[in-house]
Amino acid sequence: MKRRKFIQTTGLSLPVLLNGFSLRAMPKSSIFSSLNVENDRVLVLIQLNGGNDGLAMITPLDQYDKLANARGNILIPENNLLDVGFNNGFHPAMTGMKNVFDSGKMSVVQATGYPNxxxxxxxxxxxxxxxxxxxxxxxxxxxxxxxxxxxxxxxxxxxxxx
Incomplete structure (x- = not known):
């Protein structure tokens, strides 16, 4: 699957996964029998190796002018971004992810790194x-x-x- 198609369709499938589909797809296992699908929290980790442009996926709107100076030729116009609050805009193709984010079922961790x-x-x-x-x-x-x-x-x- 192409990365672009993944990003476009993930928002449609993510709510299904978060509501327990992945658990029902697994065989009977003691690890899953102790889980309460209605109340337990789920971590869905999406790692995009390669040429993913994180600043195009989730753009810090309070830094937009600086980004425009540094990468104006590839920066998505601000009025095309999906405003999700918290001074962030999602890529226009991420409407499904925006819906999950708006419903409080998704968080974004930004500016991560490690020392040295x-x-x-x-x-x-x-x-x-x-x-x-x-x-x-x-x-x-x-x-x-x-x-x-x-x-x-x-x-x-x-x-x-x-």
Whole structure:
């Protein structure tokens, strides 16, 4: 699937996923039997590797003039952005995501980073997926370590393991 098509259609499918579709698609597992779909919070992490332009997806409107000076030839016109409040505008193709955001079922985390950056996209990706400090190399991912620590018997079987 092309990245653009993913961004355009995600807003349509995200509410289905957030309402438990992904849990019903999984086999019976003790990890999921303890969840209350109506009340438990869900973390949906969307990682777009490659050429994603985060400032085009979510534009800080209070910085628009500075962005216009730095990237005027690629910046989406301010009046085309979807105003979501909090001095931010979503890309015009993100109407579905805006609906999820407006309903309070989505948050945006901006301006994240780590100390002593070395400007390597590869190392930054390693830090992001492992949750390691910048000066330490880990070989396991943060989500895998979570499941291993809190749910040592998971998985009982993979959903595509038939």
């Amino acid at each position: 950056q070395n400007r390597s996209h590869f190392r930054s990706s390693d830090i992001w997926t492992t949750g390691s400090p910048a000066d330490t190399v880990w070989t396991t991912g943060w989500l895998g370590r979570y499941f291993q620590g809190d749910h040592p018997d998971y998985p009982e079987g993979y959903p595509n393991g038939r």
